[in-house]
Amino acid sequence: MFAINEIQPGRVKQLVNSAINSKLMHRLTYPHGPSRFVELFDRTAVIDETIGTISAIEHPTERSVRVSVRPNNRWNGFLAGQYVEFAMEIDGRRQRRMFSPAQSQHADGALEFTMAVNPDGVLTRHIKSSARVGDHVILGNVGGDFHLPETRPEHVVLISAGSGITPVLSMLRTLIDERYQGTVDFIHYCRSADDALYASELEACEHTLPGLRMHCIHTRAGGARFSAEQLEQMVPNYREAHTFVCGPSALLDATRTLFDEQGIGERLHQEAFGLATHATGEGESGGEIHFKRSDRTTDNNGETLLEQAEHAGLSPQHGCRMGVCFACSCTKTAGRVRDLRTGEVSGDGEEDIQICVSAPMGSVSLDI
Amino acid sequence: MSALDNHINSFTQEQFDQIGADFDAIRRRVINDLGERDANYIRTVVKRQRQFEVGGRAMMMLPPTWPLGVASLSLSKILDNMEIGHNVMHGQYDWMGDPALHSKNFDWDTADTAENWKATHNFEHHTYTNVIDRDHDIGYGLLRMGDDQPWEPRFLLNLPLTVLLHVFFQHFVAVQNLKLEDYLVYKTKSREQLAEEFKPVWAKMRKQLAKDYVYFPLLAGPFAPLVFVGNVAANLTRNLWACSVIFNGHFPEEVEQFDESVLEHESRGQWYVRQLLGSANFEGGKLMHLMSGNLSYQIEHHLFPDIPACRYAEIAPAVRAICEKNGLPYHSGPFWKQALSTWKRIARLSLPDRLSPFKKSKAQSVDKPYTTSTDAESLPLAA
Numbered sequence: 001m002f003a004i005n006e007i008q009p010g011r012v013k014q015l016v017n018s019a020i021n022s023k024l025m026h027r028l029t030y031p032h033g034p035s036r037f038v039e040l041f042d043r044t045a046v047i048d049e050t051i052g053t054i055s056a057i058e059h060p061t062e063r064s065v066r067v068s069v070r071p072n073n074r075w076n077g078f079l080a081g082q083y084v085e086f087a088m089e090i091d092g093r094r095q096r097r098m099f100s101p102a103q104s105q106h107a108d109g110a111l112e113f114t115m116a117v118n119p120d121g122v123l124t125r126h127i128k129s130s131a132r133v134g135d136h137v138i139l140g141n142v143g144g145d146f147h148l149p150e151t152r153p154e155h156v157v158l159i160s161a162g163s164g165i166t167p168v169l170s171m172l173r174t175l176i177d178e179r180y181q182g183t184v185d186f187i188h189y190c191r192s193a194d195d196a197l198y199a200s201e202l203e204a205c206e207h208t209l210p211g212l213r214m215h216c217i218h219t220r221a222g223g224a225r226f227s228a229e230q231l232e233q234m235v236p237n238y239r240e241a242h243t244f245v246c247g248p249s250a251l252l253d254a255t256r257t258l259f260d261e262q263g264i265g266e267r268l269h270q271e272a273f274g275l276a277t278h279a280t281g282e283g284e285s286g287g288e289i290h291f292k293r294s295d296r297t298t299d300n301n302g303e304t305l306l307e308q309a310e311h312a313g314l315s316p317q318h319g320c321r322m323g324v325c326f327a328c329s330c331t332k333t334a335g336r337v338r339d340l341r342t343g344e345v346s347g348d349g350e351e352d353i354q355i356c357v358s359a360p361m362g363s364v365s366l367d368i
Numbered sequence: 369m370s371a372l373d374n375h376i377n378s379f380t381q382e383q384f385d386q387i388g389a390d391f392d393a394i395r396r397r398v399i400n401d402l403g404e405r406d407a408n409y410i411r412t413v414v415k416r417q418r419q420f421e422v423g424g425r426a427m428m429m430l431p432p433t434w435p436l437g438v439a440s441l442s443l444s445k446i447l448d449n450m451e452i453g454h455n456v457m458h459g460q461y462d463w464m465g466d467p468a469l470h471s472k473n474f475d476w477d478t479a480d481t482a483e484n485w486k487a488t489h490n491f492e493h494h495t496y497t498n499v500i501d502r503d504h505d506i507g508y509g510l511l512r513m514g515d516d517q518p519w520e521p522r523f524l525l526n527l528p529l530t531v532l533l534h535v536f537f538q539h540f541v542a543v544q545n546l547k548l549e550d551y552l553v554y555k556t557k558s559r560e561q562l563a564e565e566f567k568p569v570w571a572k573m574r575k576q577l578a579k580d581y582v583y584f585p586l587l588a589g590p591f592a593p594l595v596f597v598g599n600v601a602a603n604l605t606r607n608l609w610a611c612s613v614i615f616n617g618h619f620p621e622e623v624e625q626f627d628e629s630v631l632e633h634e635s636r637g638q639w640y641v642r643q644l645l646g647s648a649n650f651e652g653g654k655l656m657h658l659m660s661g662n663l664s665y666q667i668e669h670h671l672f673p674d675i676p677a678c679r680y681a682e683i684a685p686a687v688r689a690i691c692e693k694n695g696l697p698y699h700s701g702p703f704w705k706q707a708l709s710t711w712k713r714i715a716r717l718s719l720p721d722r723l724s725p726f727k728k729s730k731a732q733s734v735d736k737p738y739t740t741s742t743d744a745e746s747l748p749l750a751a
Contacts, residue, residue, distance in 0.1 A: 027583055030575050031475035032418075036468065040418050049467075087465075092407030094465030295495060313399065315462035317472050327467075
């Protein structure tokens with residue numbers, strides 16, 4: 001028997017959760033499911049989605065915004081460096097992007113997202129200008145193999161540019177929490193001191209982590225962009241380290257070329273901001289795209305099948321638009337498609353494909 | 369051949385294309401305008417439905433509040449099926465990207481599975497609207513609803529069977545995809561095939577029956593019979609209402625049915641015109657539109673099945689204007705009038721044509737509207 005004072009608050013939450021998720025509740029609320037009723041009282045009490053509540057919004061620089069998001073019970077944590085699907089509803093539509101939390105993977109409480117505001121981006125502009133404390137965020141899949149190896153290497157080099165700092169900062173904070181004994185070289189590129197994210201915190205980190213060496217480069221204040229010589233000069237022994245890079249494609253390409261030339265490609269770990277930088281090849285226009293279930297046909301312009309479906313007036317289910325979440329997968333019944341991430345071309349038989357990263361090679365039929 | 373047929377047969381391909389372009393323009397206007405207003409609307413309806421459901425099921429468990437409970441659960445089931453389920457499963461709110469309101473995921477509080485519904489309704493009925501032998505909604509395989517359907521002795525029971533269909537509507541709809549008549553009457557379907565197709569239907573039906581007639585009554589303890597009867601009443605109310613709304617949409621006497629040949633090389637404009645001629649609206653206040661899931665705007669719904677139904681009232685004047693411009697009929701009338709006309713048709717068709725005491729209205733013939741009039745005259749039923 002439990003004494004009342006032995007029951008932890010976490011235990012109560014767990015009990016409530018398992019009551020909501022019980023067989024009986026599912027039977028009584030069929031076919032909608034318990035979540036659709038629980039949300040009448042509390043949107044964050046649902047058991048089928050990870051809902052976060054914005055607990056703070058800051059504006060570290062003019063071109064960035066930082067939101068703290070308190071997740072509901074379904075949050076299962078992440079590994080430093082991984083990204084999280086982050087969605088908010090704007091003008092009735094769920095807008096989704098991937099962001100890497102910046103806090104330590106060992107930290108409890110709110111998740112910290114620092115994002116560069118994309119002048120053309122619906123989501124980041126909304127967060128910068130209109131989001132309020134208390135707004136809800138739908139947190140989706142956690143993913144990506146951009147994270148520290150389980151056995152921490154003795155020497156870690158972290159390289160980031162702009163808002164690409166968040167996953168590598170998460171790694172740094174995680175290492176600090178683990179009282180890491182090795183060496184960390186942190187190279188961060190930004191335009192100027194005004195544009196620098198986390199500048200004062202990084203300075204303070206040098207005191208908490210003895211093995212940390214900070215290299216902050218202001219590219220519009222005399223600092224040079226990444227080069228082999230620059231890296232050699234700052235971290236002469238980088239070849240023995242594990243290097244983690246997050247930033248725009250130019251930085252990713254430059255580091256990839258260098259590490260491959262040196263024959264140490266497997267010691268380089270990269271994270272891109274989005275799919276565009278990784279796309280290889282494209283589809284082939286010509287022929288027709290046939291959407292069988294909707295009975296619509298459109299001329300194939302070579303764009304991704306998701307884009308072409310949307311132009312044809314359809315609203316297929318989708319999520320990340322970068323091949324991560326599988327929300328858009330559907331059956332291709334005929335035709336060949338190219339996977340834009342790998343450049344690989346499929347066979348022309350029936351198979352499930354992710355339409356956000358598949359571009360048709362001529363005529364294609366889809367079961368949507 | 370009626371004057372109406374002649375009018376339509378006189379349309380040129382260019383005129384059909386123009387009609388198609390005019391309707392497409394309405395559609396584009398709405399699609400470009402979709403946003404927060406529509407999202408808030410459907411969320412509010414869903415919220416009310418869930419409140420009515422929770423409240424109704426709770427109130428039903430005590431004798432003093434039992435009548436209110438029945439009314440509340442009936443409302444919940446009607447909202448769930450009509451304004452929410454039917455419309456969400458059409459993909460009207462897919463653009464929101466909310467998995468709970470996406471046609472791929474949504475399931476409704478009725479015996480029919482979402483998958484079967486999307487096949488018989490969204491695909492068969494909406495693509496082949498009122499085309500005999502293709503649109504199974506014409507009589508559900510049970511009734512004779514068109515002059516082109518040859519009379520069989522079983523159709524003497526047209527009227528009592530229609531009553532039966534209304535009373536057990538949710539279960540008839542649930543087995544619609546099985547095409548029971550192929551097994552029972554025409555013997556073109558084997559027992560094994562039927563049993564196989566019934567499996568997923570039974571899986572859903574069973575859970576619905578268990579919820580309404582086992583779990584909730586048991587929860588009420590000594591008042592179990594009250595809850596049992598209350599749930600029968602709520603399901604019955606929904607059945608009668610849903611069936612009447614649907615019959616009003618396609619079976620009043622002036623609504624037309626079509627021969628399969630119209631489907632050949634049918635252009636977008638011709639498709640629009642067929643939807644228009646094959647549907648009828650009924651009039652009423654805001655509550656009537658809400659409770660019918662805006663199927664009171666059946667014409668607008670058939671022209672634009674994937675536009676949020678809350679927009680139909682707004683676009684109805686523009687649709688009417690296109691009809692007037694082209695001399696096309698826009699069938700509409702009060703609820704009772706459309707219902708009366710529907711029951712008259714059902715009674716008339718229960719007898720072989722030569723014995724029927726009812727006069728066949730002129731628009732009742734099967735149209736083959738997109739061909740030249742000489743072609744149409746060679747059709748046995750258009751003459």
